[in-house]
Amino acid sequence: MARPPQTSPLKPRKQPSQPRAEKTVAALLEAAAQVLERDGLEGFNTNAVARRAGVSIGSLYQYFPGKDALILALMRREGERFYAEAAHALDMPTGAEGLRALIAAAVRQQLERPTLARLLDVEETRPALRAEKEGGVLERVLQQILERPDLPRQLDVALAARDLMAMVASLTDTAGEHGELDVPHLERRIHAAMFGYLDRMESPLP
Amino acid sequence: MARPPQTSPLKPRKQPSQPRAEKTVAALLEAAAQVLERDGLEGFNTNAVARRAGVSIGSLYQYFPGKDALILALMRREGERFYAEAAHALDMPTGAEGLRALIAAAVRQQLERPTLARLLDVEETRPALRAEKEGGVLERVLQQILERPDLPRQLDVALAARDLMAMVASLTDTAGEHGELDVPHLERRIHAAMFGYLDRMESPLP
Amino acid sequence: MARPPQTSPLKPRKQPSQPRAEKTVAALLEAAAQVLERDGLEGFNTNAVARRAGVSIGSLYQYFPGKDALILALMRREGERFYAEAAHALDMPTGAEGLRALIAAAVRQQLERPTLARLLDVEETRPALRAEKEGGVLERVLQQILERPDLPRQLDVALAARDLMAMVASLTDTAGEHGELDVPHLERRIHAAMFGYLDRMESPLP
Amino acid sequence: MARPPQTSPLKPRKQPSQPRAEKTVAALLEAAAQVLERDGLEGFNTNAVARRAGVSIGSLYQYFPGKDALILALMRREGERFYAEAAHALDMPTGAEGLRALIAAAVRQQLERPTLARLLDVEETRPALRAEKEGGVLERVLQQILERPDLPRQLDVALAARDLMAMVASLTDTAGEHGELDVPHLERRIHAAMFGYLDRMESPLP
DNA sequence: CATGAATGAGGTTTCATTCAT
DNA sequence: GATGAATGAAACCTCATTCAT
Numbered sequence: 001m002a003r004p005p006q007t008s009p010l011k012p013r014k015q016p017s018q019p020r021a022e023k024t025v026a027a028l029l030e031a032a033a034q035v036l037e038r039d040g041l042e043g044f045n046t047n048a049v050a051r052r053a054g055v056s057i058g059s060l061y062q063y064f065p066g067k068d069a070l071i072l073a074l075m076r077r078e079g080e081r082f083y084a085e086a087a088h089a090l091d092m093p094t095g096a097e098g099l100r101a102l103i104a105a106a107v108r109q110q111l112e113r114p115t116l117a118r119l120l121d122v123e124e125t126r127p128a129l130r131a132e133k134e135g136g137v138l139e140r141v142l143q144q145i146l147e148r149p150d151l152p153r154q155l156d157v158a159l160a161a162r163d164l165m166a167m168v169a170s171l172t173d174t175a176g177e178h179g180e181l182d183v184p185h186l187e188r189r190i191h192a193a194m195f196g197y198l199d200r201m202e203s204p205l206p
Numbered sequence: 207m208a209r210p211p212q213t214s215p216l217k218p219r220k221q222p223s224q225p226r227a228e229k230t231v232a233a234l235l236e237a238a239a240q241v242l243e244r245d246g247l248e249g250f251n252t253n254a255v256a257r258r259a260g261v262s263i264g265s266l267y268q269y270f271p272g273k274d275a276l277i278l279a280l281m282r283r284e285g286e287r288f289y290a291e292a293a294h295a296l297d298m299p300t301g302a303e304g305l306r307a308l309i310a311a312a313v314r315q316q317l318e319r320p321t322l323a324r325l326l327d328v329e330e331t332r333p334a335l336r337a338e339k340e341g342g343v344l345e346r347v348l349q350q351i352l353e354r355p356d357l358p359r360q361l362d363v364a365l366a367a368r369d370l371m372a373m374v375a376s377l378t379d380t381a382g383e384h385g386e387l388d389v390p391h392l393e394r395r396i397h398a399a400m401f402g403y404l405d406r407m408e409s410p411l412p
Numbered sequence: 413m414a415r416p417p418q419t420s421p422l423k424p425r426k427q428p429s430q431p432r433a434e435k436t437v438a439a440l441l442e443a444a445a446q447v448l449e450r451d452g453l454e455g456f457n458t459n460a461v462a463r464r465a466g467v468s469i470g471s472l473y474q475y476f477p478g479k480d481a482l483i484l485a486l487m488r489r490e491g492e493r494f495y496a497e498a499a500h501a502l503d504m505p506t507g508a509e510g511l512r513a514l515i516a517a518a519v520r521q522q523l524e525r526p527t528l529a530r531l532l533d534v535e536e537t538r539p540a541l542r543a544e545k546e547g548g549v550l551e552r553v554l555q556q557i558l559e560r561p562d563l564p565r566q567l568d569v570a571l572a573a574r575d576l577m578a579m580v581a582s583l584t585d586t587a588g589e590h591g592e593l594d595v596p597h598l599e600r601r602i603h604a605a606m607f608g609y610l611d612r613m614e615s616p617l618p
Numbered sequence: 619m620a621r622p623p624q625t626s627p628l629k630p631r632k633q634p635s636q637p638r639a640e641k642t643v644a645a646l647l648e649a650a651a652q653v654l655e656r657d658g659l660e661g662f663n664t665n666a667v668a669r670r671a672g673v674s675i676g677s678l679y680q681y682f683p684g685k686d687a688l689i690l691a692l693m694r695r696e697g698e699r700f701y702a703e704a705a706h707a708l709d710m711p712t713g714a715e716g717l718r719a720l721i722a723a724a725v726r727q728q729l730e731r732p733t734l735a736r737l738l739d740v741e742e743t744r745p746a747l748r749a750e751k752e753g754g755v756l757e758r759v760l761q762q763i764l765e766r767p768d769l770p771r772q773l774d775v776a777l778a779a780r781d782l783m784a785m786v787a788s789l790t791d792t793a794g795e796h797g798e799l800d801v802p803h804l805e806r807r808i809h810a811a812m813f814g815y816l817d818r819m820e821s822p823l824p
Numbered sequence: 825c826a827t828g829a830a831t832g833a834g835g836t837t838t839c840a841t842t843c844a845t
Numbered sequence: 846g847a848t849g850a851a852t853g854a855a856a857c858c859t860c861a862t863t864c865a866t
Contacts, residue, residue: 021825040332041247045860056827057862067861122328125383126246162380163395170376174368177331189369189407196402201395220849224845227850251835262852267837426828430866433829452744453659457856468831473858534740537795538658574792575807582788586780589743601781601819608814613807639846663839674848675841685840 025063027053029077032070037115041122046070072132075120082109083137090141095148096195102142103190106168107183114176121169138165152202160201164194216275216338219268231269233259235283238276243321247328252276277329278338284326288315289343296347301354302401308348309396312374313389320382327375344371358408366407373399422481422544425474437475439465441489444482449527453534458482483535484544490532494521495549502553507560508607514554515602518580519595526588533581550577564614572613579605628687628750643681645671647695650688655733659740664688690750693738700727701755708759713766714813720760721808724786725801732794739787756783770820778819782812 031053036044046067050057064070085105092098110117123129142161146154154160168190175186222228237259242250252273256266270276291311298304316323329335348367352360360366374396381392428434443465448456458479462472476482497517504510522529535541554573558566566572580602587598649671654662664685668675682688703723710716728735741747760779764772772778786808793804 042332046862047860058827058864059825061862062825118331125324126248162384163377163399166376166380167373167399170372171369174372178368189403192406193369193373193399193403196406197395197399200398200402222850224848224850226845230850252837253835263836264838264852265850268850272836428829430827430829432866436829454744458858459856469858470831470860471829474829478857530743537736538660574796575789575811578788578792579785579811582784583781586784590780601815604818605781605785605811605815608818609807609811612810612814664841665839676843676848677846679841680846 021063024053024055024059025073027055028060028063028070029074031055032074033113033116036074036119037113041119068128071120071123072129075124075129075133078109078117078120079137082106085109086137086141090144095145095151098145098148099151099194100187100191102138102145103168103187103194106138107172107187107190110169110172111176111180111183111186114173118173118176121173146198152198154198154201155203160198163197167193167197215272216278216335217271218275218279219271222269227269230259230261230265233261234266234269234276235280237261238280239319239322242280242325243319246321247325250277274334277326278335281326281330281335281339284315284323285343288312291315292343292347296350301351301357304351304354305357305400306393306397308344308351309374309393309400312344313378313393313396316375316378317382317386317389317392320379324379324382327379342371352404358404360404360407361409366404369403370400373403421478422484422541423477424481424485425477428475433475436465436467436471439467440472440475440482441486443467444486445525445528448486448531449525452527453531456483480540483532484541487532487536487541487545490521490529491549494518497521498549498553502556507557507563510557510560511563511606512599512603514550514557515580515599515606518550519584519599519602522581522584523588523592523595523598526585530585530588533585548577558610564610566610566613567615572610575609576606579609628683628690628747639681642671642673642677643691645673646678646681646688647692649673650692651731651734654692654737655731659737686746689738689741690747693742693747693751696727696735696738697755700724703727704755704759708762713763713769716763716766717769717812718805718809720756720763721786721805721812724756725790725805725808728787728790729794729798729801729804732791736791736794739791764816770816772816772819773821778816781815785811785815 028049032044032049035048035052039048044067046060047057049070050060053060060070064073082105085108086102089098089101089105092101124133139161142164143157145151146157146160146164171190171193172186180186222231234255237257238250238255241254241258245254250273252266253263255276256263259266266276270279288311291314292308295304295307295311298307330339345367348370349363351357352363352366352370377396377399378392386392428437440461444456444461447460447464451460456479458472459469461482462469465472472482476485494517497520498514501510501513501517504513536545551573554576555569557563558569558572558576583602583605584598592598646667650662650667653666653670657666662685664678665675667688668678671678678688682691700723703726704720707716707719707723710719742751757779760782761775763769764775764778764782789808789811790804798804
């Protein structure tokens with residue numbers, strides 16, 4: 001039976017220090033991603049992940065205290081993949097260019113593995129995971145960009161950031177779902193929505 | 207023994223003919239909605255639904271061949287609730303007003319039971335359900351409105367409708383998730399995004 | 413949810429690699445046999461088998477995807493038990509002696525666990541199982557014996573083998589059902605029927 | 619739930635005296651036969667029978683106190699159908715002719731609805747039913763025939779009758795299973811087995 | 825450390841039977 | 846009588862997790 005967990009159910013169990021361990025963890029994460037993509041949330045289970053990783057179920061539990069920890073780690077992995085590109089947006093000379101760079105990064109990430117990205121987004125709202133997941137990189141970067149002087153001033157920057165993030169995610173998600181491949185066209189539509197939103201929501205100077 | 211299922215796992219099993227049965231079905235649907243809201247997708251199971259409906263598990267299976275049929279029926283119920291308001295948008299004199307009416311309806315629906323709406327949106331993308339669910343009312347109404355002459359002409363109306371729908375859904379979803387109650391403000395932001403998108407994506411006259 | 417079964421409902425799920433597992437599988441098979449004997453087909457269910465095997469229901473499903481797989485495996489087990497004796501019949505110098513040996517083996521097998529043998533015979537005709545079960549050893553051995561020159565020549569050897577098998581099975585079954593213990597007497601009656609049949613059905617030389 | 623039955627679970631509940639009731643009972647029995655033929659023992663259930671009979675499940679329970687009573691009644695129906703032909707065998711001038719007539723009747727009955735006959739045979743051995751079912755007509759008729767002077771004298775007539783019955787049943791069953799249609803040929807084989815058996819088991823005069 | 829066998833709570837689903845209408 | 850909605854025990858089966866080897 002599922003006894004009460006003896007360790008935090010979400011923190012990774014051990015830092016893989018040896019290279020072999022690191023490879024196992026990586027294999028498990030990639031397997032988790034693939035199972036999620038192939039079988040969806042309802043087909044996602046620890047046995048399937050271990051099997052696909054070519055690792056015993058016991059080993060999975062060596063590195064992850066449970067199913068949710070696996071998902072959380074996957075979220076972090078994808079978050080970090082994204083960070084490399086997203087941070088770069090802050091170096092842009094203008095806010096508009098930064099925003100474009102951010103959109104490009106988000107679109108690229110989302111379209112690369114659309115199903116995975118979508119399902120992780122869904123999981124992200126589960127209370128159990130939401131608590132653990134630290135506030136997204138995107139959110140913080142986006143807020144900074146929105147404060148650049150060349151962009152229309154927003155009354156509530158955090159709110160605007162939330163709205164824009166939701167829009168980027170949903171537009172790329174549906175594009176991904178429908179198999180769109182024309183990235184520039186998708187970016188144009190996202191720009192339209194975002195800059196349209198920012199312009200029309202511009203707050204008069206105080 | 208594991209017999210192959212004798213009915214489709216999605217089509218309702220029998221339509222209630224007596225009023226007592228109709229009440230049972232209604233109770234089951236409402237219970238399904240409440241379980242979804244309270245416990246999320248992972249807490250959603252047939253036992254919980256039957257219990258909350260105050261009905262035996264056997265009765266549930268008289269009318270629904272399983273979980274997914276329940277969700278599908280719930281989608282249809284909400285879809286019909288929405289239809290009353292949405293169809294009304296076509297009566298508006300201008301496209302802009304129609305669009306506003308549509309947004310208002312969507313926002314009202316989504317904010318009334320935000321969690322339910324959100325989870326049904328999520329489920330809607332599951333391949334198993336997506337196949338069954340007939341194309342949404344919203345989609346058809348929206349396409350008609352977008353063809354009104356006062357709105358910026360779009361090159362691909364179906365694509366625009368899809369994008370707008372995604373945006374409305376995501377903006378109201380996140381608003382709902384964050385407990386926003388200021389409906390007019392939310393509507394303003396949605397208008398900003400949608401009209402901004404339409405303006406900037408306007409296609410030159412042929 | 414009712415997912416379509418991911419494995420054939422008849423093929424064993426995994427072959428036990430560790431000796432512990434092998435013991436479990438053996439215990440399950442023997443338990444299946446005993447449940448069948450004690451409670452008949454209508455009392456035969458996976459829970460009862462697992463309980464009697466002293467094994468959790470989960471373990472049963474590790475090795476057998478369901479009831480039918482268990483029955484099929486049991487058939488094979490009994491088939492193999494029989495094979496040791498039956499093959500031996502081919503070593504006999506004459507067809508008559510071979511036939512007698514075969515009958516003796518069949519009778520011994522059937523009377524050892526008469527109920528089990530009978531119920532497996534019944535199950536063997538279920539379409540679902542019949543497809544899987546490879547043509548019996550007995551059938552092939554019997555056909556070879558019937559071609560020996562000292563036995564009356566049959567027009568259709570396969571048909572004759574089928575008839576004889578049916579007769580042996582039914583005579584031993586009823587004997588078993590009625591608690592007969594006098595093996596030699598039973599064998600005499602079977603000989604009478606079989607040699608009587610063969611003599612009277614002898615086909616004239618071509 | 620299945621409460622302890624308040625009436626004997628096997629005796630018909632009411633004698634259908636009105637013609638409408640008689641029609642309902644007949645429809646239920648024929649439906650039971652068809653369900654058995656189509657879906658086998660594991661697909662046989664009261665709801666399916668009622669549905670196929672075009673009768674409510676409640677009505678089924680008006681006339682039959684339970685599933686087993688239905689099966690028992692079906693056995694009796696088939697038994698009576700058989701009796702008409704079988705009794706006739708006693709009118710034959712010689713035992714041999716009587717035996718032939720009996721075989722012919724048995725073969726005709728079994729081949730007419732082979733699956734039904736087979737499954738009823740199987741059910742007949744269930745302890746619950748066996749207790750209720752009065753000793754077969756065939757058995758008594760056969761014993762009388764075996765005592766005719768022109769047939770080889772048997773030491774234990776009851777035993778011989780049992781053996782012969784088993785043989786007839788199994789030979790016709792397998793023939794039926796394999797779709798044989800050549801009735802005369804099947805009868806020849808059965809004669810061979812039966813007269814062969816009787817000849818060889820003839821007991822010396824006391 | 826790795827393995828994979830074992831566990832069993834808890835989910836899904838059926839179906840014999842009852843009973844209110 | 847006839848109907849069919851309702852019931853719930855009991856079957857089926859999965860999968861997160863533990864633990865002996």
